[in-house]
Amino acid sequence: MLWKFVYNVFAVPAMFIGFHCAGCCNPKIREGIEGRKRVFRELVDQLQGARDLEKTAWFHFTSVGEFEQAKPLIEAIYAETRIVLTFFSPSVAPNAKSYPYADAAVYLPLDTPRNAERLIRLIEPALIVFSKFDIWPNLVWKASKHEIPIIVVAGTLHAESKRLSGFAKPFFRSVHRCIRVHCVISEADAARFQELCASGHGIVVTGDTRYEQVYRRAVAVEPDAEFFPGQGSLKRPILIAGSTYTEDERVVLPAYQLLPENAPGDSPHLILVPHEPTPERIKEIRGHLIRERLAHLCFSELTPAVDLSAVDVLIVDTVGLLAKLYRLADIAFVGGSFRGSVHNVMEPAAMAKPVIFGPTIQNAHEASLLVDRGGAKLVRTAEALASAITVWLDDADARTTAGDIGEQLVAENLGAVDRTLVYLREYV
Numbered sequence: 001m002l003w004k005f006v007y008n009v010f011a012v013p014a015m016f017i018g019f020h021c022a023g024c025c026n027p028k029i030r031e032g033i034e035g036r037k038r039v040f041r042e043l044v045d046q047l048q049g050a051r052d053l054e055k056t057a058w059f060h061f062t063s064v065g066e067f068e069q070a071k072p073l074i075e076a077i078y079a080e081t082r083i084v085l086t087f088f089s090p091s092v093a094p095n096a097k098s099y100p101y102a103d104a105a106v107y108l109p110l111d112t113p114r115n116a117e118r119l120i121r122l123i124e125p126a127l128i129v130f131s132k133f134d135i136w137p138n139l140v141w142k143a144s145k146h147e148i149p150i151i152v153v154a155g156t157l158h159a160e161s162k163r164l165s166g167f168a169k170p171f172f173r174s175v176h177r178c179i180r181v182h183c184v185i186s187e188a189d190a191a192r193f194q195e196l197c198a199s200g201h202g203i204v205v206t207g208d209t210r211y212e213q214v215y216r217r218a219v220a221v222e223p224d225a226e227f228f229p230g231q232g233s234l235k236r237p238i239l240i241a242g243s244t245y246t247e248d249e250r251v252v253l254p255a256y257q258l259l260p261e262n263a264p265g266d267s268p269h270l271i272l273v274p275h276e277p278t279p280e281r282i283k284e285i286r287g288h289l290i291r292e293r294l295a296h297l298c299f300s301e302l303t304p305a306v307d308l309s310a311v312d313v314l315i316v317d318t319v320g321l322l323a324k325l326y327r328l329a330d331i332a333f334v335g336g337s338f339r340g341s342v343h344n345v346m347e348p349a350a351m352a353k354p355v356i357f358g359p360t361i362q363n364a365h366e367a368s369l370l371v372d373r374g375g376a377k378l379v380r381t382a383e384a385l386a387s388a389i390t391v392w393l394d395d396a397d398a399r400t401t402a403g404d405i406g407e408q409l410v411a412e413n414l415g416a417v418d419r420t421l422v423y424l425r426e427y428v
Contacts, residue, residue, distance in 0.1 A: 003174040007137050012112055031090040035107045043122055046104035047084075055126035055428050056082040060108060062134035063089035065344065065363075067096060069154040069210040070131040072417040073424060074101050081428045084123050088134055091276070108136065116142040127427040129153055130179075137175045144178035149427050153420050154209050155184040157192040158362040164195060172196050183420045185365055204423070207416030208366065210346060215410055218350035221327045228299065228321075230306040237268035237330040237393055242322050243275045243343040244335035246284065251338055251358065253288060255385035256313070259393075268393065269308070271325055273316040275335060275343070282317045289313055322347070329353050330399065331392050333385070336360075342367055349375060349406030354399050356388050366409070375405035 023030040059074060061067045067087065074083055078101045085105040087096050096105040104123075109115045116138040128143050128150045135152065143150055157163065163172045173196050176182070181202040184190045190203050197203060226232060241252045249272070259267040274281050282298065289296045289312075296313040297306070299321070308314065316325065326332055332348035337358030345367045348355050355376040361367035370376035379385045392399045 001174065003171050004137075004141060007171070008113060012110065012138075016110055028090050031093075032088075032107065035090065035093060036109050039106045039109045040118065040122070043084075043104055043106045043119075046106070047122065050084075050103035051082055053080065053082040055080075056084055056103075056123060057127045057129060057424070057428050058084045058086070058123050058125035059129045059131065060086045060088075060134060060136075060139075061092070061131040062087065064092045064095065065210070066131040066134060066154075067092050068213050068344070069208065070129065071099075071101075072209050072212045072216075073129070073153060073420060076417065076421055077424060077428055081126075084125070086119075108139075111136040111138045113138050113142065120146055120148065127151065127424065129424065132156055135175060135179070140175050140178050149180040150178065151423055151427075152179055152182045152184075153206075153424075154416070155182045155193060156186075156189050156363075156365060157184075157196075159188075159192065160362060161192070164192060169195065177201070181423050183423060185416075189365075204419075206419040206423075207413055209416045209420055210344075211366075211410055211413040212417045214344065214346040214350050215414060217323055218347065218410075221323050221351070227324055229302040229304045230308040231328070233306070233308045234269050234328075235309055238271060238328050239268040239331050239333065239389060240271045240273065240325050240329040240348070241333040242273045242326065242335060242348070244272065244333075245275055245339040246281075247339040248333075248335040248337070248358065249274075249285065249288070251379075251382045251385055252333060253292070253294075254382035255389065257292060257294070258382065258386035259389060267312075268330065268389070269311065270313045271316060271328075272313055273322050273325060273335075277315075277317045277319065282315060285315055289315075326351050326353060331356065331389055333357065345370060345376065346410060349403075350410040352400075352403035352407040354392055354402035355406060356385065366413075369409055370406055373405050373409060375402050375409060 019029060023033045059070050061070055082103045083101060085096050085102045086108040088108055120142055125148055128148055130152045132154050140150060162168055176196040177198050182193050183204055183206040184193055185208040187205055190205050193203050256270050294312045295310055296315060297311050299316045299318050326348045332353045332355050334343050334345045334355060334357045336343040337360045340360060341363040342357050342361045345355050345364055349370060355370060356379060359380050371378050377388045379388055
């Protein structure tokens, strides 16, 4: 096949060279390269200790968001099905490897025909499930040759996707026609996937499975629990900036400094939650706050005697707290949207919090829905962010209305797991 030749002769070597060159200056990419060197040895060891069940479901996802979409499905079939996970991004590696509902979890190695064949022979899957869109051609082609059914869950394909461009579309058609069922999140996504599939191909609108996962986490968070020292001294409104990168903070922090000029009454406390709170990132944030003379503390510095009433910015240098922190928020800013793709906007919405984010939301259909319905605001500048915060600080009823819209949106979209499981259970 022409496209197999083109992909394996040109694209795969280019990816190999590109990753290794990028790894020289990017520690995350370097971490992924190192992790892939041990893939097959780790997989063999993990499978030797796996549960002895008749069928195995192999789930692949690229990073944390896609893993969250797969979790409800994995947990629904775990009792009767052996579960193998593969992933692409180092950011999800710790979560996947410690996940209690997985029999094995490893990086997906470079997508060569030999690696794909070796993985299939080791795992012997009854089904391969791709979460959202991280679909690898050689793996699909090899699985199809072995007559292994492939399903895409929570599938999404935004209108500007390069997969729909004139040159790329024939290539991706050669991949997607080998996929048994595409379970997609909306009618618009179904129409776009149809462009990559043969007429009559299995494309069904089942919804986004992540709504269930987010809803379960939201209702499990205790609303009034004082879970960190000094929480009771936070008397001003609370703005949470969650899962932020440097690019987000370049907008959030100047916007925060504009608030005392515009906000009615006291400016809010800002609780800043970096996406990856490494020592280098915390040092970077503290340096900016010191230069701007903003009173701040790190979460790890809190003691029972601390008084946070005069603290402007609380930097969260500990992982795993964002859901609980969103519960405290009056307004939530969700990061990633000034860097490349917005992070999880559903989580604060499920807790009835008004949400703000930046311009890059093509990866999150739910973000567009929130904006359209009035549960969220999209901003492009620090001035616009400051204005959006000020409007909501000045109008408690508007905040409540926006939060209720988000909560209702999440409630309306529950049920995707059951609809998707109908197709998975045919094979496991």
